[in-house]
Amino acid sequence: MIEPHTLREDAVAIFRAALAAANARDAVKRHLQRSEVQIRLENTRFTLTRMNRVFVVAVGKAAPQMAEVIEQRIGDYFTSGLVVTKHGHAASYSGKCKVIEASHPVPGEDSLRAGQAVVSLLDDLTAKDFLVVAVSGGASSLLCAPVEGVSLADKQQTTALLLRAGADIYELNAVRKHLSLLKGGNLAALAYPCPILSLLLSDVVGDPLDVIGSGLTAPDQSTFAEAIRVLSNRFVWETVPATVRDHLERGARGEVNETPKPGDTLFANVTNAIVGNSRQALEAAAEEAKRRGYRPLILSSRIQGEAREAARFHAEILWETITSGHPVRPPACLLSGGETTVNVRGNGKGGRNQEFALATAVALAGAPNIMCLSAGTDGTDGPTDAAGALVNGETIARARKLGLSAEQALVQNDSYPFFDALGDLLKTGPTGTNVMDVNIMLVG
Amino acid sequence: MIEPHTLREDAVAIFRAALAAANARDAVKRHLQRSEVQIRLENTRFTLTRMNRVFVVAVGKAAPQMAEVIEQRIGDYFTSGLVVTKHGHAASYSGKCKVIEASHPVPGEDSLRAGQAVVSLLDDLTAKDFLVVAVSGGASSLLCAPVEGVSLADKQQTTALLLRAGADIYELNAVRKHLSLLKGGNLAALAYPCPILSLLLSDVVGDPLDVIGSGLTAPDQSTFAEAIRVLSNRFVWETVPATVRDHLERGARGEVNETPKPGDTLFANVTNAIVGNSRQALEAAAEEAKRRGYRPLILSSRIQGEAREAARFHAEILWETITSGHPVRPPACLLSGGETTVNVRGNGKGGRNQEFALATAVALAGAPNIMCLSAGTDGTDGPTDAAGALVNGETIARARKLGLSAEQALVQNDSYPFFDALGDLLKTGPTGTNVMDVNIMLVG
Numbered sequence: 001m002i003e004p005h006t007l008r009e010d011a012v013a014i015f016r017a018a019l020a021a022a023n024a025r026d027a028v029k030r031h032l033q034r035s036e037v038q039i040r041l042e043n044t045r046f047t048l049t050r051m052n053r054v055f056v057v058a059v060g061k062a063a064p065q066m067a068e069v070i071e072q073r074i075g076d077y078f079t080s081g082l083v084v085t086k087h088g089h090a091a092s093y094s095g096k097c098k099v100i101e102a103s104h105p106v107p108g109e110d111s112l113r114a115g116q117a118v119v120s121l122l123d124d125l126t127a128k129d130f131l132v133v134a135v136s137g138g139a140s141s142l143l144c145a146p147v148e149g150v151s152l153a154d155k156q157q158t159t160a161l162l163l164r165a166g167a168d169i170y171e172l173n174a175v176r177k178h179l180s181l182l183k184g185g186n187l188a189a190l191a192y193p194c195p196i197l198s199l200l201l202s203d204v205v206g207d208p209l210d211v212i213g214s215g216l217t218a219p220d221q222s223t224f225a226e227a228i229r230v231l232s233n234r235f236v237w238e239t240v241p242a243t244v245r246d247h248l249e250r251g252a253r254g255e256v257n258e259t260p261k262p263g264d265t266l267f268a269n270v271t272n273a274i275v276g277n278s279r280q281a282l283e284a285a286a287e288e289a290k291r292r293g294y295r296p297l298i299l300s301s302r303i304q305g306e307a308r309e310a311a312r313f314h315a316e317i318l319w320e321t322i323t324s325g326h327p328v329r330p331p332a333c334l335l336s337g338g339e340t341t342v343n344v345r346g347n348g349k350g351g352r353n354q355e356f357a358l359a360t361a362v363a364l365a366g367a368p369n370i371m372c373l374s375a376g377t378d379g380t381d382g383p384t385d386a387a388g389a390l391v392n393g394e395t396i397a398r399a400r401k402l403g404l405s406a407e408q409a410l411v412q413n414d415s416y417p418f419f420d421a422l423g424d425l426l427k428t429g430p431t432g433t434n435v436m437d438v439n440i441m442l443v444g
Numbered sequence: 445m446i447e448p449h450t451l452r453e454d455a456v457a458i459f460r461a462a463l464a465a466a467n468a469r470d471a472v473k474r475h476l477q478r479s480e481v482q483i484r485l486e487n488t489r490f491t492l493t494r495m496n497r498v499f500v501v502a503v504g505k506a507a508p509q510m511a512e513v514i515e516q517r518i519g520d521y522f523t524s525g526l527v528v529t530k531h532g533h534a535a536s537y538s539g540k541c542k543v544i545e546a547s548h549p550v551p552g553e554d555s556l557r558a559g560q561a562v563v564s565l566l567d568d569l570t571a572k573d574f575l576v577v578a579v580s581g582g583a584s585s586l587l588c589a590p591v592e593g594v595s596l597a598d599k600q601q602t603t604a605l606l607l608r609a610g611a612d613i614y615e616l617n618a619v620r621k622h623l624s625l626l627k628g629g630n631l632a633a634l635a636y637p638c639p640i641l642s643l644l645l646s647d648v649v650g651d652p653l654d655v656i657g658s659g660l661t662a663p664d665q666s667t668f669a670e671a672i673r674v675l676s677n678r679f680v681w682e683t684v685p686a687t688v689r690d691h692l693e694r695g696a697r698g699e700v701n702e703t704p705k706p707g708d709t710l711f712a713n714v715t716n717a718i719v720g721n722s723r724q725a726l727e728a729a730a731e732e733a734k735r736r737g738y739r740p741l742i743l744s745s746r747i748q749g750e751a752r753e754a755a756r757f758h759a760e761i762l763w764e765t766i767t768s769g770h771p772v773r774p775p776a777c778l779l780s781g782g783e784t785t786v787n788v789r790g791n792g793k794g795g796r797n798q799e800f801a802l803a804t805a806v807a808l809a810g811a812p813n814i815m816c817l818s819a820g821t822d823g824t825d826g827p828t829d830a831a832g833a834l835v836n837g838e839t840i841a842r843a844r845k846l847g848l849s850a851e852q853a854l855v856q857n858d859s860y861p862f863f864d865a866l867g868d869l870l871k872t873g874p875t876g877t878n879v880m881d882v883n884i885m886l887v888g
Contacts (some may be wrong), residue, residue: 206763206767282770297770298771299771301768303757304756304760305757309757310757313747313753316747316748317743319650320744320745323650324745326741327741327744327771338760
């Protein structure tokens with residue numbers, strides 16, 4: 001039997017191990033090696049002396065950290081570069097790239113300026129140059145480069161209409177990629193024939209290259225025709241701005257270049273590499289759990305769906321662990337990652353991880369000798385200053401004593417005040433990474 | 445790499461192993477031993493020579509099979525008994541009990557007659573007699589014995605109002621137990637002071653004694669006051685029949701006996717034993733999987749919630765298995781049990797297992813070298829003649845070739861015709877057991 005206090009300490013330490021493994025700086029360091037005049041990514045080598053100029057474009061919330069390591073690896077061969085990140089995130093950046101801070105999660109005029117700056121940088125690249133791209137969470141909204149004739153407002157209105165009509169991420173992306181100068185592989189097309197090394201810190205389930213950062217340097221499967229079909233199927237074709245309809249129709253008629261497709265020769269020059277993702281973080285967490293005496297089991301790095309439904313499923317497995325020792329015998333550490341969603345119905349304050357934790361607490365009320373932690377690896381859970389929360393079998397009873405109802409908090413999507421009152425919020429501050437969320441469930 | 449054909453054969457064989465382990469006849473045989481003049485259940489012994497008369501009351505869809513084994517164990521000491529089962533289920537019964545066939549899942553007049561017969565049998569039991577009770581799925585509706593003054597119609601109306609008001613199973617049971625002569629431990633109270641051995645084939649997640657068969661021989665935690673509170677909280681107190689209000693109020697005033705509570709001395713004479721449940725079935729399935737070369741992993745025997753949501757989480761774990769070897773390295777067999785629900789929105793034909801399989805097929809479209817089987821252990825999935833269905837990574841593509849849309853079938857809750865057309869329904873006929881559902885997911 002492990003003491004509750006120790007379980008809590010262990011859960012936090014296991015989460016810290018996940019964060020350390022996913023740290024943007026360390027992830028790039030680990031993957032990008034420098035030996036004499038070469039930089040090396042696993043078996044791929046890039047000889048710097050053969051290059052005329054070397055450029056860096058780092059986009060995302062972890063762009064400053066990723067850029068710093070890349071610049072350090074490139075050393076004197078560095079020509080110039082851009083760091084596009086969220087307001088306030090570049091404060092400690094000490095590299096040589098030009099910094100543009102932009103809006104997140106809703107793109108603004110500053111995202112347009114950032115998009116413009118990237119397009120300009122790509123303008124005169126040659127086959128003798130070299131471009132290192134770094135992508136981390138938030139890249140899609142930080143970087144905005146609408147095609148000619150379409151305004152930022154037009155793009156935003158189109159996205160809003162699609163979201164309201166229930167479009168999924170694949171439908172959204174099919175449309176957005178065909179309204180962008182950079183997304184859907186267009187960045188790689190603009191940089192052609194310059195060789196590209198693209199380092200990706202994945203904040204998307206399953207690490208699909210064409211979805212991370214909207215696939216700046218990856219082949220795109222979708223077409224102009226599909227983008228039109230999506231808008232029609234969702235019954236918003238007539239309501240999107242005329243400029244959008246016009247551009248997509250011209251594209252479908254072949255008057256505008258398609259996004260580059262898989263097999264396109266331009267990708268012969270492009271190396272895309274995942275430098276950090278949910279699985280790496282979970283595997284590091286599993287290692288730390290083992291070190292602390294738990295039997296670790298990684299359930300999945302692909303957890304999605306409604307937070308409270310996902311929590312229920314985790315609880316069903318945890319109850320089994322407690323009562324029968326399946327799927328793993330205690331002391332056990334169940335791990336999962338991914339990104340759930342919250343279908344907001346109430347007016348409360350919270351985030352998907354806090355809501356996951358709250359639903360877990362309800363489902364595990366009374367369970368002996370456990371501790372569960374759910375938190376975002378970027379340190380920010382929804383519009384709150386917490387990364388997530390910690391719960392165990394006594395959480396609900398402790399809350400009741402304070403006059404708090406977990407059921408009510410769930411109905412109101414009001415998990416933050418609930419955990420704030422209990423002192424069970426987990427606050428990390430900005431972590432320098434984002435590989436989605438981590439759930440840690442200990443059975444002592 | 446295991447061939448698709450073999451994967452399918454293996455999945456079915458693993459399901460058969462689960463059925464064999466849960467078989468009502470075998471479950472009773474395994475748990476109830478006979479040695480000379482004693483029958484023995486693990487460490488509890490009942491000496492038949494000390495008993496005046498020995499009675500059997502078997503209720504549920506597997507009542508005939510359970511009664512036959514019990515009668516065989518009791519042998520010449522058998523006095524008389526009742527088998528209450530679903531219409532058509534007693535055809536091959538060869539024992540000595542009186543058989544009453546009743547309606548399922550909606551109780552009818554025949555359920556009332558069955559209830560009356562059980563109440564009569566219990567009437568003159570003494571401390572020198574012995575009663576063996578056997579409970580299996582369906583007992584609650586097969587056996588109906590409303591308290592005096594309350595009619596079957598009154599009870600049904602009350603249940604219907606509560607269901608429409610969104611009451612959960614605990615709320616429903618609190619009310620129903622307080623309107624019944626047998627449920628909520630009242631059977632044990634009526635039989636008192638006769639010793640009781642109650643053998644339960646669990647069709648409820650977590651095997652709660654007070655929920656299986658509505659807890660005929662188990663202590664009840666709920667009270668008359670709580671039953672009233674449930675009706676008030678659900679705003680149906682004014683609309684339930686006056687006879688129901690009247691009985692509950694008399695109970696709350698202490699004019700009617702409360703259901704027997706935990707710690708009540710009468711339970712000193714009662715032995716409740718789970719003879720079969722989901723976990724046993726899953727463990728047998730795991731054994732068979734191992735024998736066939738898979739690494740088995742039991743995720744949980746407690747899967748509940750909306751079928752398509754549960755399917756999504758299983759698929760998320762299966763994708764992880766395929767891509768990273770977590771939580772178990774292929775060749776792998778993931779197993780789970782429990783009972784999901786389907787919030788019916790369409791007009792189609794199907795069952796929760798077929799719908800689970802359909803959602804699994806969508807989530808696993810394109811996955812290589814897998815096979816998933818979802819089926820009810822009673823052989824009946826919803827109002828269909830199938831137990832469930834089989835799917836793999838090609839199911840969706842094969843369906844498309846036949847002009848079938850899985851998404852459309854999901855929207856319409858129309859899984860049966862979908863799998864019927866594909867030839868992927870699993871049909872077993874009645875299995876002689878019910879320990880809820882089993883999900884088997886193979887990665888070759």
